[in-house]
Amino acid sequence: MRTLVPLFALFIAGGVLAQESKVQLRDGPGKDKAMQCVACHSVDYIQMNSRFMDKAGWTASINKMIKAFGAPIPESDVEPIAAYLAQNYGKPPGN
Amino acid sequence: MKPGDNRPRSEARRRLLAGAAGAGALAALDPMRVLAAPVGSMAELGFAELPDGALAEQVLYALPGKVPLIKKTFRPPNFETPVEYFRTAITPNDAFFVRYHLAGIPEVSATAWVLTVGGESAERELKFTLPQLRKELKPAEVTAVCQCSGSRRGLFEPHVPGVEWGVGAMGNAVWRGVRLRDVLAKAGIKGGAVEVVFDGADHGAIDKTPDFVKSLPVEVALDENTLIAFEMNGKPLPHWNGFPARLVVPGWTGTYWVKQLKTVRVVSKPEANFWMSAAYRLPRGRFKTPSFKSQVATANEPITTMVVNSLITSLKAGQQIPRGAPIEVRGIAWDGGSGIARVEVSTDLGASWQEARLGKDLGRFSFREFALSVPTKEAGAKVVMARAISRSGEMQVEQLIHNPAGYHHNVIQRLYVEIV
Numbered sequence: 001m002r003t004l005v006p007l008f009a010l011f012i013a014g015g016v017l018a019q020e021s022k023v024q025l026r027d028g029p030g031k032d033k034a035m036q037c038v039a040c041h042s043v044d045y046i047q048m049n050s051r052f053m054d055k056a057g058w059t060a061s062i063n064k065m066i067k068a069f070g071a072p073i074p075e076s077d078v079e080p081i082a083a084y085l086a087q088n089y090g091k092p093p094g095n
Numbered sequence: 096m097k098p099g100d101n102r103p104r105s106e107a108r109r110r111l112l113a114g115a116a117g118a119g120a121l122a123a124l125d126p127m128r129v130l131a132a133p134v135g136s137m138a139e140l141g142f143a144e145l146p147d148g149a150l151a152e153q154v155l156y157a158l159p160g161k162v163p164l165i166k167k168t169f170r171p172p173n174f175e176t177p178v179e180y181f182r183t184a185i186t187p188n189d190a191f192f193v194r195y196h197l198a199g200i201p202e203v204s205a206t207a208w209v210l211t212v213g214g215e216s217a218e219r220e221l222k223f224t225l226p227q228l229r230k231e232l233k234p235a236e237v238t239a240v241c242q243c244s245g246s247r248r249g250l251f252e253p254h255v256p257g258v259e260w261g262v263g264a265m266g267n268a269v270w271r272g273v274r275l276r277d278v279l280a281k282a283g284i285k286g287g288a289v290e291v292v293f294d295g296a297d298h299g300a301i302d303k304t305p306d307f308v309k310s311l312p313v314e315v316a317l318d319e320n321t322l323i324a325f326e327m328n329g330k331p332l333p334h335w336n337g338f339p340a341r342l343v344v345p346g347w348t349g350t351y352w353v354k355q356l357k358t359v360r361v362v363s364k365p366e367a368n369f370w371m372s373a374a375y376r377l378p379r380g381r382f383k384t385p386s387f388k389s390q391v392a393t394a395n396e397p398i399t400t401m402v403v404n405s406l407i408t409s410l411k412a413g414q415q416i417p418r419g420a421p422i423e424v425r426g427i428a429w430d431g432g433s434g435i436a437r438v439e440v441s442t443d444l445g446a447s448w449q450e451a452r453l454g455k456d457l458g459r460f461s462f463r464e465f466a467l468s469v470p471t472k473e474a475g476a477k478v479v480m481a482r483a484i485s486r487s488g489e490m491q492v493e494q495l496i497h498n499p500a501g502y503h504h505n506v507i508q509r510l511y512v513e514i515v
């Protein structure tokens with residue numbers, strides 16, 4: 001997490017940052033890997049896009065972050081992050 | 096406040112009051128019920144509801160210099176204007192929505208700001224300070240709607256990923272600055288110019304993220320209504336809306352209205368960066384909006400102008416109206432620049448339509464207010480609908496025209512009220 005500090009420094013509005021820190025991801029396997037997302041955006045993007053995507057949908061979103069936006073997420077983390085997001089923020093079973 | 100936080104208190108209050116009033120009257124009178132309601136519910140306006148995660152996460156939050164707006168995301172900041180600010184045709188600066196793609200948003204000082212105008216299809220490169228633009232060019236003003244391409248994306252069924260906007264990723268303001276064409280005339284345009292490319296001061300959190308750069312067809316850049324604006328409703332632009340200068344492209348969706356404008360380049364080839372070639376695209380031919388010819392691809396093409404739309408701002412779903420009192424239907428209507436011809440209202444599920452009275456005409460790019468008072472005789476539920484028709488003959492749609500990125504939602508609103 002230490003490497004993220006200069007990235008946070010780019011964000012000028014401190015009060016907003018304090019608010020952002022109150023937005024928490026659900027606990028569960030893979031949460032640590034999903035926390036890489038905060039390098040570029042607040043995690044409310046994840047809650048906002050729930051619950052209507054299945055694992056394939058979340059995989060497509062992660063791959064867009066890597067390929068289109070240059071997110072430095074290792075290829076080997078894509079599956080565990082997608083599994084975490086599908087489990088905690090995915091389309092409820094049967095819907 | 097998260098929805099549900101107040102529920103125990105609200106339930107207790109409801110039980111307390113239940114002995115004194117019927118459940119129906121209570122719904123209208125109990126202020127705690129209002130406080131406990133989720134922020135920015137779209138079902139409350141008679142639309143399909145936002146994704147449940149979006150509705151649960153959003154709160155009212157005031158950015159510096161802004162009134163509390165509906166927070167969609169903190170970083171990059173995406174904040175929606177609550178519906179009550181659309182009860183007048185002009186949207187206040189401090190309530191105007193905020194939309195950013197990239198988290199690096201510098202504070203740009205008006206005195207340090209310099210606009211660079213050039214590119215391979217310009218005769219010369221020029222630099223302008225704010226006082227130079229004000230002094231050397233004629234002022235220009237236009238009243239125009241700025242609406243995010245994805246406004247109402249959250250109402251899509253089935254839902255599509257993106258910022259899950261409700262109805263308020265839009266606003267209408269009086270924009271004042273100089274004409275872009277006067278600036279381009281100073282630089283000179285060579286034959287063979289195809290597009291004009293715009294870059295603002297914002298940037299990604301990491302270097303690899305594509306910078307937000309947009310282009311317009313040369314003829315749109317040269318339109319007399321396309322401005323570089325410094326003022327909004329008679330005041331400097333708010334920081335969150337592009338201070339000190341932004342592009343204003345009346346009729347075209349907000350994606351082209353580049354904030355904190357830094358460079359303008361006249362070019363001979365289509366701009367190919369991610370924000371033009373991949374983002375903000377519609378399936379080719381699905382909508383009747385004008386084509387951005389130099390950017391059309393095999394399967395898709397860029398979004399261009401807004402589709403005709405309206406919003407009822409005077410009613411909430413489930414609202415109770417005493418029998419004999421009229422249903423006051425008021426709201427705003429707008430389109431991509433032909434202007435609003437008429438707004439029609441139905442209270443019988445679309446079997447018959449009555450023309451509403453239009454408010455003052457603030458120009459063809461502006462919100463246009465409408466109002467109709469519908470008498471009530473019998474008790475029962477009524478569905479109120481409003482549909483806008485543009486001067487070019489375009490009418491709002493009954494069924495959503497679905498598209499993967501969630502643009503151009505202009506489905507007719509259906510809001511039920513109870514006559515009691």
